[in-house]
Amino acid sequence: xxxxxxxxxxxxxxxxxxxxxxxxxxxxxxxxxxxxxxxxxxxxxxxxxxxxxxxxxxxxxxxxxxxxxxxxxxxxxxxxxxxxxxxxxxxxxxx
Numbered sequence: 001x002x003x004x005x006x007x008x009x010x011x012x013x014x015x016x017x018x019x020x021x022x023x024x025x026x027x028x029x030x031x032x033x034x035x036x037x038x039x040x041x042x043x044x045x046x047x048x049x050x051x052x053x054x055x056x057x058x059x060x061x062x063x064x065x066x067x068x069x070x071x072x073x074x075x076x077x078x079x080x081x082x083x084x085x086x087x088x089x090x091x092x093x094x095x
Contacts, residue, residue: 029037
């Protein structure tokens with residue numbers, strides 16, 4: 001029983017010891033390393049922004065294409081509430 005308690009109490013002590021060793025081994029990045037990290041972060045921002053823009057653009061183009069569909073094809077895009085999408089106008093079907 002006391003072994004289990006001792007093991008339970010050793011976990012935070014080991015964590016603190018490991019944390020101190022890690023902090024002591026860390027060094028401040030030099031100028032070259034800082035520039036490399038900054039470039040990697042900048043490229044990541046650009047890639048994520050481009051992906052988001054492409055997704056938003058493709059979604060907008062798809063919606064515009066759906067608005068231009070003829071009435072017969074637009075009926076297949078009806079909603080569950082009885083409303084039907086047709087060319088930007090709302091048509092409420094009374095069923």
